[in-house]
Amino acid sequence: MEILLQQIINGLVQGSVYALVALGYTMVYGILGLINFAHGEVVMVGAMVALAVIKVLLATALSPVLVLLLSLLAAVGVCMALGYGIERVAYRPLRHAPRLAPLITAIGVSIVLQTLAMIIWGREYHAFPQLLPNASHSIGGAVINEVQIAIVLVAVLMMAGLLLLVHRTRLGRAMRAVAENPSAAALMGVNINGVISTTFMLGSALAAVAGLMVSANYGIVHYYMGFMLGLKAFTAAVLGGIGNLRGAMLGGVMLGLIESLGAGYSGALTGGMFGSNYQDVFAFIVLIAVLIFRPSGLLGERVAERA
Amino acid sequence: MRNVPDFLRPNKRNAWLAFVALGLLLLVLPFATDALLGRGWVRIVDFALLYIMLALGLNIVVGYAGLLDLGYVAFFAVGAYTYALLGSPQFGLHLPFWIVLPIGATLACIFGALLGAPTLKLRGDYLAIVTLGFGEIIRIFLNNLNAPLNITNGPQGISQIDAIRVAEFSLGRSQELFGITLPSVHLHYYLFLALTLLVIFISLRLQDSRIGRAWMAIREDEVAASAMGINTRNIKLLAFAMGATFGGVAGGLFAGFQGFVSPESFSLMESIMILCMVVLGGMGNIGGVVLGGVLLVVLPEALRNGAGPVQQVLFGKTLIDPESLRMLLFGVALIVVMLWRPAGLWPSSQRQRELEAHDGEAQQEQDTVYDASR
Amino acid sequence: MTHPGEHLLKLSGVSKHFGGLAALSGVSLHIKRGEIYGLIGPNGAGKTTLFNILTGLYQLDGGSFSFAGTSFSCCKPHLLAQAGIARTFQNIRLFPNMTALENIMVGRHLRTHSGIWAALTRHAAARREEREIAQRALELLRYVGIHRHSHTLAKNLSYGEQRRLEIARALATEPKLLALDEPAAGMNATETESLRVLLQTIRNSGVTVLLIEHDVKLIMGLCDRVAVLDYGKKIAEGVPAEVRNDPAVIAAYIGGGT
Numbered sequence: 001m002e003i004l005l006q007q008i009i010n011g012l013v014q015g016s017v018y019a020l021v022a023l024g025y026t027m028v029y030g031i032l033g034l035i036n037f038a039h040g041e042v043v044m045v046g047a048m049v050a051l052a053v054i055k056v057l058l059a060t061a062l063s064p065v066l067v068l069l070l071s072l073l074a075a076v077g078v079c080m081a082l083g084y085g086i087e088r089v090a091y092r093p094l095r096h097a098p099r100l101a102p103l104i105t106a107i108g109v110s111i112v113l114q115t116l117a118m119i120i121w122g123r124e125y126h127a128f129p130q131l132l133p134n135a136s137h138s139i140g141g142a143v144i145n146e147v148q149i150a151i152v153l154v155a156v157l158m159m160a161g162l163l164l165l166v167h168r169t170r171l172g173r174a175m176r177a178v179a180e181n182p183s184a185a186a187l188m189g190v191n192i193n194g195v196i197s198t199t200f201m202l203g204s205a206l207a208a209v210a211g212l213m214v215s216a217n218y219g220i221v222h223y224y225m226g227f228m229l230g231l232k233a234f235t236a237a238v239l240g241g242i243g244n245l246r247g248a249m250l251g252g253v254m255l256g257l258i259e260s261l262g263a264g265y266s267g268a269l270t271g272g273m274f275g276s277n278y279q280d281v282f283a284f285i286v287l288i289a290v291l292i293f294r295p296s297g298l299l300g301e302r303v304a305e306r307a
Numbered sequence: 308m309r310n311v312p313d314f315l316r317p318n319k320r321n322a323w324l325a326f327v328a329l330g331l332l333l334l335v336l337p338f339a340t341d342a343l344l345g346r347g348w349v350r351i352v353d354f355a356l357l358y359i360m361l362a363l364g365l366n367i368v369v370g371y372a373g374l375l376d377l378g379y380v381a382f383f384a385v386g387a388y389t390y391a392l393l394g395s396p397q398f399g400l401h402l403p404f405w406i407v408l409p410i411g412a413t414l415a416c417i418f419g420a421l422l423g424a425p426t427l428k429l430r431g432d433y434l435a436i437v438t439l440g441f442g443e444i445i446r447i448f449l450n451n452l453n454a455p456l457n458i459t460n461g462p463q464g465i466s467q468i469d470a471i472r473v474a475e476f477s478l479g480r481s482q483e484l485f486g487i488t489l490p491s492v493h494l495h496y497y498l499f500l501a502l503t504l505l506v507i508f509i510s511l512r513l514q515d516s517r518i519g520r521a522w523m524a525i526r527e528d529e530v531a532a533s534a535m536g537i538n539t540r541n542i543k544l545l546a547f548a549m550g551a552t553f554g555g556v557a558g559g560l561f562a563g564f565q566g567f568v569s570p571e572s573f574s575l576m577e578s579i580m581i582l583c584m585v586v587l588g589g590m591g592n593i594g595g596v597v598l599g600g601v602l603l604v605v606l607p608e609a610l611r612n613g614a615g616p617v618q619q620v621l622f623g624k625t626l627i628d629p630e631s632l633r634m635l636l637f638g639v640a641l642i643v644v645m646l647w648r649p650a651g652l653w654p655s656s657q658r659q660r661e662l663e664a665h666d667g668e669a670q671q672e673q674d675t676v677y678d679a680s681r
Numbered sequence: 682m683t684h685p686g687e688h689l690l691k692l693s694g695v696s697k698h699f700g701g702l703a704a705l706s707g708v709s710l711h712i713k714r715g716e717i718y719g720l721i722g723p724n725g726a727g728k729t730t731l732f733n734i735l736t737g738l739y740q741l742d743g744g745s746f747s748f749a750g751t752s753f754s755c756c757k758p759h760l761l762a763q764a765g766i767a768r769t770f771q772n773i774r775l776f777p778n779m780t781a782l783e784n785i786m787v788g789r790h791l792r793t794h795s796g797i798w799a800a801l802t803r804h805a806a807a808r809r810e811e812r813e814i815a816q817r818a819l820e821l822l823r824y825v826g827i828h829r830h831s832h833t834l835a836k837n838l839s840y841g842e843q844r845r846l847e848i849a850r851a852l853a854t855e856p857k858l859l860a861l862d863e864p865a866a867g868m869n870a871t872e873t874e875s876l877r878v879l880l881q882t883i884r885n886s887g888v889t890v891l892l893i894e895h896d897v898k899l900i901m902g903l904c905d906r907v908a909v910l911d912y913g914k915k916i917a918e919g920v921p922a923e924v925r926n927d928p929a930v931i932a933a934y935i936g937g938g939t
């Protein structure tokens with residue numbers, strides 16, 4: 001029972017991170033219909049920048065809370081600029097190109113970012129300092145620490161904020177209009193390029209926050225961390241129904257739960273045959289199963305072919 | 308066209324000459340490479356041929372049928388591990404190459420069909436993520452199937468795999484043929500070349516066939532294709548299975564050539580690499596795909612070997628380690644090439660434009676149409 | 682091969698909903714072999730939806746239809762094409778990066794058999810079939826009058842040529858029923874006139890035609906009978922002159938505000 005609860009907690013925490021990253025994929029997909037393959041690397045850059053800022057500021061006498069906030073601001077700023085730049089360089093010139101061309105440039109961007117990070121920060125794992133006291137609490141035998149609580153809370157706040165933004169503001173209306181029908185939106189006077197840039201920057205800001213979260217949770221930063229995380233988050237976005245914001249959130253949390261429950265129980269259920277090292281397999285098998293029965297994901301609208 | 312010297316004008320005889328020249332070039336390539344660049348480069352050329360086979364296989368799926376497959380390397384893995392398990396001390400089995408290779412190809416084909424059957428009704432990018440997931444699943448299994456029962460030997464991989472051998476003639480060591488000594492890499496080169504040419508031949512024939520047209524129709528507009536009476540599910544499945552089979556063959560050759568396989572060779576990055584060859588070279592165009600394969604194997608190697616010395620000359624010291632610089636330049640190259648030529652370096656519409664140029668002649672006689680569209 | 686008077690297509694109570702919207706409710710109609718049957722109605726009346734059901738792109742929610750004696754209630758597109766229904770699309774759906782000739786050759790897929798083995802070996806029978814496919818395709822290009830463009834990519838054809846190519850591609854499947862969704866849309870008067878001649882020729886060759894059109898003159902001059910859809914219901918049916926003066930039809934068009 002404690003194990004179950006513990007796995008649920010771990011799953012929720014991991015799922016919150018997935019959800020934030022998945023939102024970035026889904027927003028870009030909803031508007032441009034393309035997989036922003038470089039998004040995972042943006043998360044990594046966010047973590048790296050935050051760490052660098054923290055290292056510098058820790059030497060000063062600033063309070064840890066301020067250090068954390070400043071590093072977050074820096075990460076968000078850098079990532080937003082990065083998101084903007086990626087769209088300008090790799091996607092905008094190819095908006096009317098064959099469908100796979102932007103996928104390849106995105107892969108190129110991903111490789112470049114990863115390698116740059118490796119050149120700048122090296123191949124080693126960096127410890128992410130613990131800035132705030134991180135007390136553990138026990139609920140029903142399971143343990144949750146304050147960083148994990150903070151992760152879930154911040155993720156929920158950010159997602160609520162994003163939903164408000166998309167559904168209640170002028171900008172959000174413009175975004176939805178562009179997603180629905182770009183040429184009609186342009187006719188109505190929506191600045192399409194502006195909306196697309198903003199979407200990339202918003203997604204990247206969320207990625208930066210997510211980067212800081214994983215680093216704080218695991219205490220480790222690495223130039224390669226964005227790749228698998230991005231992959232999982234993209235899986236989550238598809239699981240929920242890509243292009244759908246609530247779907248990304250649901251998909252992220254579900255994927256986190258599936259992984260941690262699968263890792264926790266599969267060994268026992270299969271008599272030690274498939275242990276926790278098969279964690280990623282469960283995630284993908286569930287994804288495939290869901291898509292077979294709901295080809296557009298859990299919350300994705302069924303796109304009936306308009307012939 | 309006025310200033311072009313006579314011998315460069317396209318005609319039947321010149322085409323033949325070019326053909327013969329190309330054939331001779333391919334024949335002496337390993338010797339020339341060996342003499343000019345060293346034996347290591349012959350190995351690289353061999354790998355280039357393997358990757359061309361892979362890229363051509365993926366081209367059927369992505370280029371012809373328009374199905375984005377991000378897990379193609381799984382079929383490569385199936386072929387390689389089949390060979391490794393049936394021809395190594397792992398199980399003490401040492402089945403001959405000409406039995407193992409077809410088994411690997413068949414298994415890969417079955418895996419392709421198994422994956423395709425439930426997933427091919429998915430649209431575009433959903434298919435991409437499912438194939439990606441499938442590729443990862445295979446890799447994870449290969450990585451972990453060493454306990455409780457040791458099948459794949461886990462992350463260590465399988466070594467001491469039998470060399471490719473027909474009767475007593477082994478490609479694993481130097482052989483004397485017609486008075487010429489052929490080192491192992493040269494022997495592999497000729498085998499791989501022959502199979503690559505076979506794969507090219509198959510691709511060409513498929514491209515201009517009823518099935519090939521059905522694939523392209525699905526790529527262009529699936530709804531219209533189905534309304535024209537094409538059983539889209541079966542035809543897509545066929546593309547998947549064909550592509551997978553090529554992957555399986557290349558995998559078996561890979562295992563026999565390297566003598567060693569491990570899950571590391573079958574990562575997602577590998578699938579992406581093969582996809583890049585197809586798209587960068589020119590999707591759907593065989594020449595383009597071959598070009599893409601050559602570039603993406605040779606370029607990184609050249610960068611690896613050149614990055615250090617060039618820095619020495621320019622800056623007097625090595626600023627960035629060559630391996631990183633190689634990846635960096637590679638990433639930049641992907642971006643720049645795609646921005647510069649979004650349809651790939653050598654896109655297939657070239658062929659169409661050629662056809663248009665011949666428009667006038669083609670419809671003079673009905674009978675010639677059949678040949679002209681070839 | 683025409684049997685005048687016999688019914689080729691019978692719809693009984695066909696219904697289709699999209700969420701709360703009833704795109705078609707209880708539509709019944711009969712189309713005779715060899716006739717040109719017009720389907721008209723204001724925008725959004727459900728005409729294209731009916732086509733999509735007939736060609737298996739949508740599954741119907743109620744009712745059924747039978748074609749050439751076989752009853753269909755849910756069916757895959759390729760099986761309906763096999764049965765002999767071919768169509769064109771309102772917003773042209775050719776294979777844009779294939780040549781005009783190749784587009785029609787795809788249409789021959791259904792009536793030919795070569796598989797992988799034939800493609801690889803190109804044995805005598807395979808070559809013969811391939812030659813027949815190409816010849817038939819060229820004949821069809823000639824038939825619709827665009828043989829000059831046999832090796833032009835479909836996307837580079839003019840609008841009127843694309844419409845013709847779509848018709849030729851549909852004919853390549855050897856249909857019993859040719860369903861055309863607004864073939865004259867966007868055509869000028871000359872193009873429309875030559876389209877009219879083409880449709881006459883097609884009908885005279887024994888193919889039954891189901892025609893959606895907004896061009897009243899074309900409908901009046903061409904169709905043997907006409908049905909009018911409005912808000913998913915059939916509100917009138919009969920010979921063109923009759924339907925034209927039907928008060929319900931006039932009301933639908935005025936009220937529909939097309």
Ligand SMILES: Nc1ncnc2c1ncn2[C@@H]1O[C@H](COP(=O)(O)OP(=O)(O)OP(=O)(O)O)[C@@H](O)[C@H]1O
Binds near residue numbers: 305723726728
């Ligand atoms: N895939 C779909 N999803 C939701 N609604 C649809 C879909 N297809 C059609 N509709 C709706 O069904 C109704 C009938 O559409 P349909 O396209 O059949 O009209 P139509 O008679 O062909 O009109 P037009 O003359 O404009 O072509 C319309 O209100 C349309 O919006």
Ligand SMILES: [Mg+2]
Binds near residue numbers: 728729
């Ligand atoms: Mg319509």
